[in-house]
Amino acid sequence: MDRVEQYRNIVKQVLQRYYDLYQRMQDAETALLCDPAADQYQVIQTGWDAQQRRIYTTLHLSLKNGKIYIHSDPTEEGIANVLIEEGIPKADIILEYQAPTLRKYSGFAQA
Structure with missing residues (x-):
């Protein structure tokens, strides 16, 4: 299995765990979207806040040029740390939610 396919599988497995957790904990409807x-x-997550419909992107990751981009991550432990535990090196993880000028201080890839 090539590296990109391995990363796809790891990302899907990690997001599946978060999906399962959010489904048990939240009143909102949770969906796992994999393309x-x-x-x-x-x-x-989708749901209602009083009379207004809400749609929240809880976690958003993408793969580009052999690297994992983290676009959204509100988790306490940081999904980047979970990916590292799964064997993905910091050099292949980009914290896209951080300003490009700050990424050089993160210890992760800069893009």
């Missing part, structure tokens, strides 16, 4: 053709992976 391996576009290399986009998300956990979203």
Whole structure:
């Protein structure tokens, strides 16, 4: 299995764990969206806040040029740390939610 395919599998497995957790904990409806053709992976939540419909992108990751981009991550432990525990090196993880000028201080890839 090539590296990109391995990363796809790891991302899907990690997001599946978060999806399972959010489904048990939240009042909102949770969905796991995986599009391996576009290399986009998300956990979203939908629900109502009073009279207004809400849609939240809880976690959003993508793969591009052999690297994992983390676009959204509200988790306490940091999904980047979970990916490292799964064997993905810091050099292949980009904290996209951080400003490009700050990424050089993160210890992760800069893009």
